[in-house]
Amino acid sequence: xxxxxxxxxxxxxxxxxxxxxxxxxxxxxxxxxxxxxxxxxxxxxxxxxxxxxxxxxxxxxxxxxxxxxxxxxxxxxxxxxxxxxxxxxxxxxxxxxxxxxxxxxxxxxxxxxxxxxxxxxxxxxxxxxxxx
Numbered sequence: 001x002x003x004x005x006x007x008x009x010x011x012x013x014x015x016x017x018x019x020x021x022x023x024x025x026x027x028x029x030x031x032x033x034x035x036x037x038x039x040x041x042x043x044x045x046x047x048x049x050x051x052x053x054x055x056x057x058x059x060x061x062x063x064x065x066x067x068x069x070x071x072x073x074x075x076x077x078x079x080x081x082x083x084x085x086x087x088x089x090x091x092x093x094x095x096x097x098x099x100x101x102x103x104x105x106x107x108x109x110x111x112x113x114x115x116x117x118x119x120x121x122x123x124x125x126x127x128x129x130x131x132x
Contacts, residue, residue: 052085052089056085061081061084061085065077065078065081068080
């Protein structure tokens with residue numbers, strides 16, 4: 001199983017980990033940032049933006065946004081939808097960072113897998129019960 005943390009602690013494995021390592025700043029390089037601070041990498045931001053765009057296409061939130069835009073001011077609906085997705089992303093980043101600093105990666109992997117399974121079962125059961 002590949003993860004960013006795979007391999008030795010000092011030697012991250014994988015292409016993404018290499019990109020992350022390239023964005024690290026070192027005081028020895030004469031930078032103002034403390035050692036190990038990650039600076040922005042446009043490729044990481046772009047990959048997240050594309051993933052979020054693809055994941056959100058056709059979901060309930062998009063359909064609700066389209067419905068609201070058809071009935072009301074599309075600019076205000078866009079502003080509200082943008083704020084909502086930014087808040088959801090912020091919660092994901094903050095909670096993910098907090099948990100990542102405190103829990104072993106394997107526990108996070110197993111926990112997220114179990115949660116996805118539970119949500120999937122609930123959605124399937126809800127769909128079957130709702131269809132009858």
